[in-house]
Amino acid sequence: MEATAREVDTAVRAAHAARGALADRTVRSAFLRTAADRLQAARDQLVEAADAETALGPVRLTGELARTCYQLRAFADIVDEGAFLDVVVNHPDDTATPPVPDLRRYKVPLGVVAVYSASNFPFAFSVAGGDTASALAAGCPVVVKSHPDHPALSELVAKVLRTAAAEHGVPDGAVGLVHGFEAGIELIRHPLVAAAGFTGSVRGGRALFDAAAARPVPIPFHGELGSLNPVVVTEAAAAERAEAIGTGLAGSMTLGVGQFCVKPGLVLVPSGAAGDGLVKSLTDAVSDTDAGVLLDHRMRDNFLAGIAERTELPDVHSPVTPGAGGEHTVSAGFLTVDAGKLTGEGAHDLLLEECFGPVTVVARYGDDDEARAVLARLPGNLTATVHLSEAEAAGEGRGAEILAELTPLAGRVLVNGWPTGVAVAPAQHHGGPYPATTSTSTSVGGTAIERWLRPVAYQGAPAALLPAELRDDNPLGLPRRFNGRLER
Amino acid sequence: MEATAREVDTAVRAAHAARGALADRTVRSAFLRTAADRLQAARDQLVEAADAETALGPVRLTGELARTCYQLRAFADIVDEGAFLDVVVNHPDDTATPPVPDLRRYKVPLGVVAVYSASNFPFAFSVAGGDTASALAAGCPVVVKSHPDHPALSELVAKVLRTAAAEHGVPDGAVGLVHGFEAGIELIRHPLVAAAGFTGSVRGGRALFDAAAARPVPIPFHGELGSLNPVVVTEAAAAERAEAIGTGLAGSMTLGVGQFCVKPGLVLVPSGAAGDGLVKSLTDAVSDTDAGVLLDHRMRDNFLAGIAERTELPDVHSPVTPGAGGEHTVSAGFLTVDAGKLTGEGAHDLLLEECFGPVTVVARYGDDDEARAVLARLPGNLTATVHLSEAEAAGEGRGAEILAELTPLAGRVLVNGWPTGVAVAPAQHHGGPYPATTSTSTSVGGTAIERWLRPVAYQGAPAALLPAELRDDNPLGLPRRFNGRLER
Numbered sequence: 001m002e003a004t005a006r007e008v009d010t011a012v013r014a015a016h017a018a019r020g021a022l023a024d025r026t027v028r029s030a031f032l033r034t035a036a037d038r039l040q041a042a043r044d045q046l047v048e049a050a051d052a053e054t055a056l057g058p059v060r061l062t063g064e065l066a067r068t069c070y071q072l073r074a075f076a077d078i079v080d081e082g083a084f085l086d087v088v089v090n091h092p093d094d095t096a097t098p099p100v101p102d103l104r105r106y107k108v109p110l111g112v113v114a115v116y117s118a119s120n121f122p123f124a125f126s127v128a129g130g131d132t133a134s135a136l137a138a139g140c141p142v143v144v145k146s147h148p149d150h151p152a153l154s155e156l157v158a159k160v161l162r163t164a165a166a167e168h169g170v171p172d173g174a175v176g177l178v179h180g181f182e183a184g185i186e187l188i189r190h191p192l193v194a195a196a197g198f199t200g201s202v203r204g205g206r207a208l209f210d211a212a213a214a215r216p217v218p219i220p221f222h223g224e225l226g227s228l229n230p231v232v233v234t235e236a237a238a239a240e241r242a243e244a245i246g247t248g249l250a251g252s253m254t255l256g257v258g259q260f261c262v263k264p265g266l267v268l269v270p271s272g273a274a275g276d277g278l279v280k281s282l283t284d285a286v287s288d289t290d291a292g293v294l295l296d297h298r299m300r301d302n303f304l305a306g307i308a309e310r311t312e313l314p315d316v317h318s319p320v321t322p323g324a325g326g327e328h329t330v331s332a333g334f335l336t337v338d339a340g341k342l343t344g345e346g347a348h349d350l351l352l353e354e355c356f357g358p359v360t361v362v363a364r365y366g367d368d369d370e371a372r373a374v375l376a377r378l379p380g381n382l383t384a385t386v387h388l389s390e391a392e393a394a395g396e397g398r399g400a401e402i403l404a405e406l407t408p409l410a411g412r413v414l415v416n417g418w419p420t421g422v423a424v425a426p427a428q429h430h431g432g433p434y435p436a437t438t439s440t441s442t443s444v445g446g447t448a449i450e451r452w453l454r455p456v457a458y459q460g461a462p463a464a465l466l467p468a469e470l471r472d473d474n475p476l477g478l479p480r481r482f483n484g485r486l487e488r
Numbered sequence: 489m490e491a492t493a494r495e496v497d498t499a500v501r502a503a504h505a506a507r508g509a510l511a512d513r514t515v516r517s518a519f520l521r522t523a524a525d526r527l528q529a530a531r532d533q534l535v536e537a538a539d540a541e542t543a544l545g546p547v548r549l550t551g552e553l554a555r556t557c558y559q560l561r562a563f564a565d566i567v568d569e570g571a572f573l574d575v576v577v578n579h580p581d582d583t584a585t586p587p588v589p590d591l592r593r594y595k596v597p598l599g600v601v602a603v604y605s606a607s608n609f610p611f612a613f614s615v616a617g618g619d620t621a622s623a624l625a626a627g628c629p630v631v632v633k634s635h636p637d638h639p640a641l642s643e644l645v646a647k648v649l650r651t652a653a654a655e656h657g658v659p660d661g662a663v664g665l666v667h668g669f670e671a672g673i674e675l676i677r678h679p680l681v682a683a684a685g686f687t688g689s690v691r692g693g694r695a696l697f698d699a700a701a702a703r704p705v706p707i708p709f710h711g712e713l714g715s716l717n718p719v720v721v722t723e724a725a726a727a728e729r730a731e732a733i734g735t736g737l738a739g740s741m742t743l744g745v746g747q748f749c750v751k752p753g754l755v756l757v758p759s760g761a762a763g764d765g766l767v768k769s770l771t772d773a774v775s776d777t778d779a780g781v782l783l784d785h786r787m788r789d790n791f792l793a794g795i796a797e798r799t800e801l802p803d804v805h806s807p808v809t810p811g812a813g814g815e816h817t818v819s820a821g822f823l824t825v826d827a828g829k830l831t832g833e834g835a836h837d838l839l840l841e842e843c844f845g846p847v848t849v850v851a852r853y854g855d856d857d858e859a860r861a862v863l864a865r866l867p868g869n870l871t872a873t874v875h876l877s878e879a880e881a882a883g884e885g886r887g888a889e890i891l892a893e894l895t896p897l898a899g900r901v902l903v904n905g906w907p908t909g910v911a912v913a914p915a916q917h918h919g920g921p922y923p924a925t926t927s928t929s930t931s932v933g934g935t936a937i938e939r940w941l942r943p944v945a946y947q948g949a950p951a952a953l954l955p956a957e958l959r960d961d962n963p964l965g966l967p968r969r970f971n972g973r974l975e976r
Binding site: 063066067069070083086088089090093096097098099100101103104105108110209210213214217218220379380393394395399400403407410411412413414415416417421422423424425426427428429431433434435438439440442446447453454455456457458459460461462464465479481484486487488 | 551554555557558571574576577578581584585586587588589591592593596598697698701702705706708867868881882883887888891895898899900901902903904905909910911912913914915916917919921922923926927928930934935941942943944945946947948949950952953967969972974975976
């Protein structure tokens with residue numbers, strides 16, 4: 001089943017040949033909507049196939065498929081609106097230094113996009129996921145490298161997408177699919193691949209990023225690799241609602257058996273009675289959580305090894321020890337440690353690394369400086385969260401200051417919420433300083449389309465030859481910047 | 489004078505410490521305007537210093553300084569308008585799948601930007617050039633690595649910028665300056681450097697790009713490396729105005745002694761009488777061009793070696809042979825070759841490589857297919873140009889088709905013009921497929937600011953803690969996307 005180099009080449013060439021069919025925006029938006037319709041219509045079959053390969057359960061998978069369809073339709077709307085084209089028109093201006101000729105800029109698709117599927121989202125970050133949806137929306141054909149945890153589902157989904165494509169005259173090649181580790185390497189090196197999207201581990205993502213950068217012609221590599229997702233609970237917040245925060249944390253860290261990239265992996269909790277109450281509430285809620293199945297045996301082994309390594313560290317405690325559940329399952333738990341052990345000489349750096357699965361680290365801090373010292377040691381994150389008291393949220397105390405302190409750490413900063421559950425919305429940003437992502441882009445939300453485009457400016461092009469998008473009379477009604485003024 | 493590793497570290501830390509002073513947009517725009525004023529006030533001294541180091545002449549240098557000041561002011565306007573912040577606000581929406589919480593996104597500065605100066609633009613692409621102007625506009629302090637061709641000017645310009653900074657309470661560290669090759673390497677590797685801008689050679693730029701990608705934490709590297717800037721003259725255009733095109737080409741390829749990144753380096757001219765007339769006109773005009781001084785001896789040596797290598801190729805002619813002028817100067821010239829020699833087995837690939845200096849290659853083509861075959865072999869370019877007849881420009885014949893064929897090749901596509909003279913304008917795009925640039929960004933024009941920003945989304949942040957930019961009541965009057973609707 002693994003694709004040979006020749007098969008990868010064939011897939012990429014077929015995708016490249018399909019560019020023209022995606023050039024028309026009305027075709028793209030119609031195709032995306034039909035794709036959503038067809039996926040929805042095939043729901044029962046798809047959920048069953050996904051569950052057979054991932055054991056994520058029909059409830060979660062049905063929700064994820066709905067999210068995937070919503071996402072395809074959201075990108076269809078974005079394509080129709082056309083703001084992503086970033087049209088800018090400048091008429092000649094002899095008063096500028098140097099003088100400005102007639103210049104008209106918009107964005108064009110980059111070309112074939114390689115999409116690397118994620119293990120933990122067989123729908124939303126795989127064959128029909130955000131990378132594919134945003135690439136097709138931008139006018140870029142895709143060649144998807146399936147994740148080995150769900151190859152059969154990947155074939156099924158690709159087939160549905162191709163059926164939808166055919167309804168709009170878009171050839172099968174617009175949605176390529178290849179399997180196998182080596183095929184993934186071939187893909188990133190292929191001269192006709194113009195950009196790549198990836199969701200997965202730091203190790204795998206970095207290897208592909210390095211390969212993309214080492215090409216004779218380097219290409220953009222938008223990878224989402226890893227994130228610890230720190231949470232800070234203020235003294236006042238703990239005093240006000242320790243129990244609710246503990247329960248909420250338990251729900252977020254165990255959601256999907258802890259297999260979310262935005263799982264809170266480090267929680268700074270004040271020492272003292274209020275913080276103790278939070279830990280107590282967390283203990284109760286986590287103890288009540290059912291054991292769950294991890295996506296594959298390799299992940300289960302990694303999780304158990306990661307837990308063993310961490311619990312062996314001196315001065316690390318585990319009020320609820322995570323570990324093996326049944327033969328295939330794992331049980332949730334968490335570790336506690338003094339925040340002082342995470343800084344300075346001999347610090348437990350391992351606790352500042354992501355551990356995929358249902359575990360989090362609660363670090364107890366004595367004062368703000370100690371909490372800040374831990375935050376200063378963190379690599380980049382997808383999210384950073386603070387839990388504030390009612391008064392702090394209303395502007396008293398250090399609320400705004402903490403928000404400003406968390407901003408350099410992450411691409412999404414939450415107040416009094418939990419990072420799991422990534423909304424598909426124009427204002428979403430799912431990305432962050434490395435290793436959260438390898439670029440400043442997002443892989444969720446409307447602006448994800450920007451990754452697959454490049455600007456081109458036409459100078460002195462006569463009206464008769466201009467693409468409709470750039471004409472003075474704006475026949476397509478696009479939002480644009482026209483002689484400096486924003487028009488919507 | 490070369491900075492040690494410790495001096496680079498000191499400069500970067502000082503820049504990092506200056507971030508806070510640049511956080512306020514009103515401070516930034518005022519600083520940029522004052523910088524323009526102070527540079528303008530020091531014009532005579534600066535032009536003299538620049539001419540002493542570069543021999544580019546007072547006329548060109550005065551113009552370049554005016555352009556530099558215009559650019560600083562243009563970025564001040566962009567900072568004031570605030571559209572670059574890309575504000576997006578989403579109120580909660582329970583009808584979405586999954587539901588959307590309160591989400592508000594805008595862009596924040598990346599941090600310290602390393603700027604690598606160009607040899608050929610001592611003002612516009614050096615210490616106070618486009619990279620510095622756009623980085624400061626974005627709120628990023630800079631550490632500039634000077635070009636060895638104009639170190640004294642670099643110090644002078646940095647001093648003027650720091651004087652302007654001081655007037656607005658911005659510390660000196662916001663405009664760092666280091667000299668030396670090794671310092672440039674230290675700079676790209678420094679952990680507190682968050683992004684880099686570069687204008688220069690493919691070899692130098694690629695080495696820095698590779699270093700940026702190989703860091704433990706890779707950073708964006710926006711480099712403008714090299715470009716051949718192809719020009720296509722149609723049969724009908726040559727028939728209509730061979731002489732004007734030949735003269736125009738001579739002017740563009742010899743402008744600034746051919747030391748512009750957008751110098752037309754390959755011109756596809758039809759075979760036959762009309763094309764012959766164009767070559768005749770080019771011959772006359774180039775023969776009349778005075779010898780000029782190249783920026784330094786290394787460049788002169790490279791130019792002469794490049795010409796020698798090219799003229800030795802079989803079937804390559806030089807109606808006007810470029811070469812050594814006086815002891816320090818070089819004289820302009822051009823080569824001709826049949827387009828067929830640029831494709832297929834044993835093709836003269838060297839003629840498809842940029843040669844810095846006053847030379848261009850005229851390739852004579854028999855038919856459209858032959859011209860297309862040459863274009864298909866080109867690496868990425870900053871610009872691609874077509875000269876059309878009046879009828880073609882009005883929509884008859886292949887005009888629109890040629891425009892579409894040139895678009896994949898370049899970031900700026902010109903009709904009936906010459907690529908030299910890069911306007912500073914919102915619609916400008918100065919970038920293109922590799923090796924023109926190492927990213928999809930531009931280094932000239934308003935959107936150059938996008939390179940130094942990253943998005944961050946706030947989820948569930950109470951109104952009392954929100955940055956003013958993200959508040960519902962929009963106290964700063966920013967253009968934004970509010971609940972899906974574009975507000976301008």
